[in-house]
Amino acid sequence: MDVDFIFRVAAIGIIVTVLHQLLVRSGREEQAMLTTLAGLVVVLLMIIEQIGNLFATVKSVFGL
Amino acid sequence: MALLPVVGAALVASVLVLLLRAHRPEYALLTAAAAGLFLFFRLLDDLLAPLLELREMLCDAGVELSCFTVACKALGVCYLAQFVADLCRDFGQTSLAGRVELAGKCAVLALSLPLLRQLLELSISFLR
16 A cells, blocks of 8 residues: 555546546537446445455554 | 645635635535545544543542543534534535534433433432
């Protein structure tokens, strides 16, 4: 767990925003929606994996 | 100094969140959650050493360790509940945050029941 986890999530957010605008401007609203959804799924999976690690760490540190 | 990286990461993360909030609010919130997770991990790393040291001191002083372990567990539960409740508030769900805090309180109560029992028995033995 290091700093670039934050930057990775933010980078995906920025890329998806740009892609969304690109696709919307070129008239493909549904692809834009799907791209945003795909990006969201990727980021959520990353975050949920880290939350799993968090719970394991809390258990080990506090002996829960 | 353990404070500097935490301060730096928090500032950078909030700038990124602001940047993303204009276009994609959901990614802004996920970035905030990621930053919260990172800072929480750093906190846990910095917290482990003092806790173990405290345990050593208590062991040397011959104090019974059950109350210390209960205190440690309660601390962990409170940290976790507070972290998730603040995250829910970030997402704008104050009612969910209240539910999470309530769950944390119940967990701490459940944790402290054996201690209360010990206290009760101790006081009764004094009265007799």
